[in-house]
Each structure stands twice: as C-alpha cells, then as structure tokens.
Amino acid sequence: MNIQEYISSGIIESYVLGLADAEERKEFERMVHEYPELREAREAFEVSLENNLQFKGITPPTHIKSKILSAIDMEGHKTSPSISGGGTSVPPVIGGTGDNYDDNRSALKVMVIRRDFSRILSAAAVVLLLMSTALNFYFFNRYKEYNDKYQALIATQTELASHNQILQTRLLEYEKTMEMMKDPAMYIVKMPAIPTSPDPLSATTVYWDTRTKDVYLAVNRLPDPGSGQQYQLWAMVDGKPVDAGVFDLKDGVGMKKMKNIPKAEAFAITLEKKGGSPTPSLDKLYVMGKV
Amino acid sequence: MGTTTTYTENELVSLLKSRDSKAFSYLYDNYSGSLYTIIAQLVDDIEIANDVLQEVFINIWRKIESYDPVKGRLFTWMLNIARNASIDTLRSRSYQNTQKNQPLQDNNDWPEAGKFTSANIDNIGLKKIIERLKKEHRVLIDLAYFKGYTHEEIAQIEDIPLGTVKTRIRNALMQLREYLK
Numbered sequence: 001m002n003i004q005e006y007i008s009s010g011i012i013e014s015y016v017l018g019l020a021d022a023e024e025r026k027e028f029e030r031m032v033h034e035y036p037e038l039r040e041a042r043e044a045f046e047v048s049l050e051n052n053l054q055f056k057g058i059t060p061p062t063h064i065k066s067k068i069l070s071a072i073d074m075e076g077h078k079t080s081p082s083i084s085g086g087g088t089s090v091p092p093v094i095g096g097t098g099d100n101y102d103d104n105r106s107a108l109k110v111m112v113i114r115r116d117f118s119r120i121l122s123a124a125a126v127v128l129l130l131m132s133t134a135l136n137f138y139f140f141n142r143y144k145e146y147n148d149k150y151q152a153l154i155a156t157q158t159e160l161a162s163h164n165q166i167l168q169t170r171l172l173e174y175e176k177t178m179e180m181m182k183d184p185a186m187y188i189v190k191m192p193a194i195p196t197s198p199d200p201l202s203a204t205t206v207y208w209d210t211r212t213k214d215v216y217l218a219v220n221r222l223p224d225p226g227s228g229q230q231y232q233l234w235a236m237v238d239g240k241p242v243d244a245g246v247f248d249l250k251d252g253v254g255m256k257k258m259k260n261i262p263k264a265e266a267f268a269i270t271l272e273k274k275g276g277s278p279t280p281s282l283d284k285l286y287v288m289g290k291v
Numbered sequence: 292m293g294t295t296t297t298y299t300e301n302e303l304v305s306l307l308k309s310r311d312s313k314a315f316s317y318l319y320d321n322y323s324g325s326l327y328t329i330i331a332q333l334v335d336d337i338e339i340a341n342d343v344l345q346e347v348f349i350n351i352w353r354k355i356e357s358y359d360p361v362k363g364r365l366f367t368w369m370l371n372i373a374r375n376a377s378i379d380t381l382r383s384r385s386y387q388n389t390q391k392n393q394p395l396q397d398n399n400d401w402p403e404a405g406k407f408t409s410a411n412i413d414n415i416g417l418k419k420i421i422e423r424l425k426k427e428h429r430v431l432i433d434l435a436y437f438k439g440y441t442h443e444e445i446a447q448i449e450d451i452p453l454g455t456v457k458t459r460i461r462n463a464l465m466q467l468r469e470y471l472k
Binding site: 008009010011012013014016017018019021029042043045046047048049050051052053054057058059060061064065067068069071072073075 | 435
C-alpha cells in the first residue's frame with residue numbers, strides 16, 4: 001500500500017476521532033513519523049473538524065465554569081507533576097490522539113474511585129461513630145459497675161481498719177501485760193480464794209513494781225459484781241486495810257493499774273458498793289494473798 | 292474580562308502546562324461549547340452532560356502535561372477526552388440504572404424533562420454532519436462514535452460481517468472528511 005492509498009483509507013479520520021484500535025494507532029503513529037504528507041493530511045482533517053465544531057455548539061450553563069475554576073483552584077499545584085520541565089523532560093508521555101481513550105478512562109476511573117473513596121470514608125466515619133457510641137455506653141456501664149464495687153471496697157476497708165485499730169489496742173494491752181509479767185523487778189502476789197469466799201473459784205494476781213511501788217492487778221477469775229457494786233482492792237499495812245482502788249471487770253483484759261502502795265503485808269479484794277468503802281466488808285472478802 | 296486575548300495553540304499549551312489559570316479560563320471560553328455539544332449528543336441528559344463537562348475540563352487541567360502535540364492538535368485531544376468520558380459515563384452502572392428507571396416512550400411528542408430536545412441537539416455539530424451520510428453509513432458511525440462500540444460489537448449488533456463493518460465505516464469516514472472541508 002503506498003502512502004496516498006493509506007491517506008485515503010479512512011485511517012486518518014479513524015485515528016483523529018478515536019475510532020482506531022490500538023494496533024491501528026500504533027501503525028499510524030509510526031507512519032506519521034515517516035511520512036510528512038500523512039501528518040499534513042491529518043492536520044488538515046483536524047483543522048477542518050475543529051473549524052466545523054468550534055463555536056457552533058450549545059452553551060453550557062454559566063455556573064459550570066465557576067465550579068470548574070474553583071475545583072482546579074482547590075487542587076492548586078499539588079497535583080501537577082513537574083511544572084518546570086515541560087513536556088519534553090517527562091519520559092513516557094502518554095497522550096496524543098491515539099492513547100487518549102485509555103488515558104482518559106483511567107483519569108475518569110480516578111475520579112470515580114475518589115467519589116467511591118469519599119463515600120467509603122463517610123460510611124467508615126458513620127461506622128466508627130456508632131462503634132464509639134456503643135463503646136461509650138459499654139464503658140459507662142463498666143464505669144458504674146466498677147464505681148459501685150469501689151465504694152463497697154472502701155466501706156469494707158474502713159470496717160477492716162477500725163477492726164484493726166481495736167485489735168491493735170488489745171495487742172498493745174497484751175504486750176504491756178506480757179512485759180510486766182516478764183519484768184524481773186515485778187513482785188508477784190498470788191491471791192487465791194479464801195475458804196469463806198462467796199465464790200471459791202475466784203483468783204487474782206497483783207504485780208507490784210518494786211522500784212515505783214505501783215500496783216497492777218490481773219483478774220484471773222471473779223464473778224460478775226452485779227449492778228451498783230464494785231470490787232475493791234485492799235493492802236494490809238501494819239495489820240490495817242488501806243484502800244488500793246476500785247475496779248470494773250469490763251475494763252479491758254490486761255492489767256489494771258491500782259493505787260501506789262509503798263508497803264504492805266498482804267492484798268485482799270472485797271465486793272463493795274459502787275465507788276468503794278472506807279473499810280472493807282469482811283463478809284464479802286473474795287480473795288487474799290500474802291506478800 | 293474586558294480584554295480579549297488570543298493565544299496561538301502553542302502558547303496556550305505551554306501556558307496550560309505552567310498551570311496558568313487565565314489560559315485555562317480562555318480555553319474554557321473557546322472550547323466548552325463544542326465539547327459540551329459532543330458530550331450532550333453522547334449522553335443525552337442535561338444533568339449528566341453538565342457533570343461530564345466538569346470532569347472533562349478538570350481532567351484537561353490535570354493531564355495537560357501528558358498532551359503531546361506530535362500526536363495531534365489540542366482540540367483533537369480534548370475532543371477525545373470528552374468522548375471517552377461520555378462513553379464511560381454511558382457505560383457506568385449508575386447511568387444504566389437511571390436509564391432503566393425511566394418509562395419507555397414510543398413517541399417523542401413532547402421532550403422529556405432533563406433531555407435535550409432533538410431540535411437543539413441533533414441539528415448541530417458532528418450529529419448534523421453525520422445526518423448527511425447514507426443510512427447504512429450513518430447507523431454504523433452512530434454505533435461506533437456515539438455509542439462507543441467496537442467494530443466486532445457492531446458486526447454482532449447489526450449482524451453483518453466484520454469486514455463489511457470496517458469497509459463501511461472507512462467509507463463513511465472518507466465521506467465525513469468531504470463534508471467537513
């Protein structure tokens with residue numbers, strides 16, 4: 001086929017109008033390179049097409065131009081690949097008539113993908129919002145649950161602390177008692193029940209500090225005194241009873257500190273009216289121990 | 292606005308490649324009508340034509356770097372972008388769905404809302420030129436150019452041999468060249 005036949009085969013129009021297939025386009029582009037007259041013929045057809053179509057169309061709505069201008073304005077220059085280099089420095093230039101079809105399809109796809117992408121983004125945002133709301137609800141319930149538990153724990157803890165305080169006080173009392181019992185300077189006077197005691201199982205012990213002469217009483221066993229009555233400790237000094245103080249059975253478990261007694265031959269306990277008596281009621285003498 | 296500047300095609304291309312928005316505005320003023328017409332003739336719906344026109348000009352702006360003057364004139368390049376965008380839209384599922392949802396109309400006594408009337412769209416541009424072709428040529432050009440079918444598809448649709456399709460289209464195109472002169 002000579003070049004004139006090729007020119008008048010319809011390939012030019014087919015190429016320019018985008019109807020040629022890939023193979024035809026490739027061949028045409030090769031031929032254009034080789035035959036200047038083919039290029040001239042192509043340009044002649046392009047110019048006549050352009051002259052026939054330009055300014056002879058319908059006018060698009062005026063708002064479209066401003067929409068397009070603001071769209072490209074928003075894109076700014078960030079999408080432009082290389083501004084300075086121009087067409088020549090960009091290596092494989094896609095374009096020209098032949099490649100436009102695929103070229104433009106991909107551009108459209110990009111737009112469609114962007115649209116889809118933004119749709120996906122907003123769908124994802126909704127999903128995230130729902131998830132976040134659900135999580136908020138879940139965590140709020142968890143928070144309430146844990147707060148209740150926490151309050152309960154605080155109450156328990158306070159209770160335990162007060163128990164602990166009581167135990168500590170008791171422990172201190174026991175420790176003090178123990179200290180006194182172990183102290184070698186402590187003189188111990190065992191006071192068993194006397195034969196005429198109202199309660200023959202009664203027993204008490206006096207711990208008498210030989211340095212300070214302080215008297216401590218440990219109740220091993222005494223019956224409940226009954227209301228309005230108190231036990232009273234007496235020291236026998238030169239054959240006469242000297243008041244060494246009254247005490248209650250409820251005053252803790254440890255030693256009861258009684259009055260200071262510098263000198264005594266024996267100790268005894270009687271049951272007296274509340275507050276004690278100046279002289280012991282001998283018919284209610286429970287226990288006695290000699291020094 | 293007041294001043295009218297004219298650019299040669301080379302000037303216009305190099306200004307566009309340097310992202311000159313004034314040149315782009317000029318390009319729009321000079322070519323939007325013809326491109327809008329071809330788009331309208333292809334998609335046959337005002338709203339869709341408006342959308343496609345926007346896409347086309349945004350793509351021209353984005354892809355001007357890939358325009359190669361050796362392969363053809365700027366208008367040819369833009370015309371192909373417009374045609375391809377329209378055919379892509381025609382073939383996209385969403386467009387097919389909107390088409391399906393419209394009632395079939397046997398007679399076109401009154402124009403459907405949203406449609407271009409045949410009076411204002413078929414009697415201009417390429418459509419008008421193609422109208423002058425013989426019917427057997429016109430049908431094939433319509434399928435090839437305005438519907439975007441390949442020669443093979445046309446052969447199937449029209450139930451004629453592929454060779455005949457090719458010959459007829461080539462002859463039609465030669466005829467078209469004469470009309471355009």
